[in-house]
Amino acid sequence: MTAKTMSRKNRRMILVVLGLALLGSGAALVLTAMNDAIVFFFSPSEIKERNLAADQRVRLGGLVEDGSVTKAGGTVSFIVTDTVEKISVSYTGVLPDLFREGQGIVAEGRLGPDGVFQASEVLAKHDENYMPREVADALKKNGHWQPGMEPVADTP
Numbered sequence: 368m369t370a371k372t373m374s375r376k377n378r379r380m381i382l383v384v385l386g387l388a389l390l391g392s393g394a395a396l397v398l399t400a401m402n403d404a405i406v407f408f409f410s411p412s413e414i415k416e417r418n419l420a421a422d423q424r425v426r427l428g429g430l431v432e433d434g435s436v437t438k439a440g441g442t443v444s445f446i447v448t449d450t451v452e453k454i455s456v457s458y459t460g461v462l463p464d465l466f467r468e469g470q471g472i473v474a475e476g477r478l479g480p481d482g483v484f485q486a487s488e489v490l491a492k493h494d495e496n497y498m499p500r501e502v503a504d505a506l507k508k509n510g511h512w513q514p515g516m517e518p519v520a521d522t523p
Contacts, residue, residue, distance in 0.1 A: 408473070410505035411452040419478050427454060427484050428473040428505060436468055447474065447484070449505050456484045463491040471503075 408426040409417070419425065427447055435446035442459045445468075456474055466472065466489065476486040 410449040410508075411447055411454040412449050413505075414454060414478060414484075415452045422477060424475065424477055426473050426475045427456065427486075428471070429454075430471055431466070431468050433468045447472065454478075454484050455482070456486050458486040458489055460489075462489055466491040 408428055411427065411429050414425070414427060429447040429449045432446040432448045432453065435444075437444045442457060443462060444455065444457050446453050447456050448454075456476075458474065458476075470491060473490045474484065474486040475488040475490075476484055479485050
């Protein structure tokens, strides 16, 4: 069929199909590029349940266990818990001023082959009523929510 023998309807249909194919290809490229930027949030219980890839970046959220913070040189080690499971965390760098035992935190990093979470960033609450929404949801899910633990709007 040549262009002269094709009807206008057929030409429009071909253009629409080509346009949709280009749009789909563009969307697939954008989603593939963004895949590396996506970081998921997990509680210690969820991390123990899942089989995470060694290089997968995740956010670990929970409460810093009382009596678990130790400092050796520039490295700080502590335990994050959701009151059901515990994960050891190692962080090299300056912790937020408000970081302390018994408070909710979110740490971003990777789970090492030895089971220790290697944090590249640690976020702490900014006042006594603050708790990251993800941490609050995990505590509610595990049945350890306490009155007065009100989350604020989504964390940055």
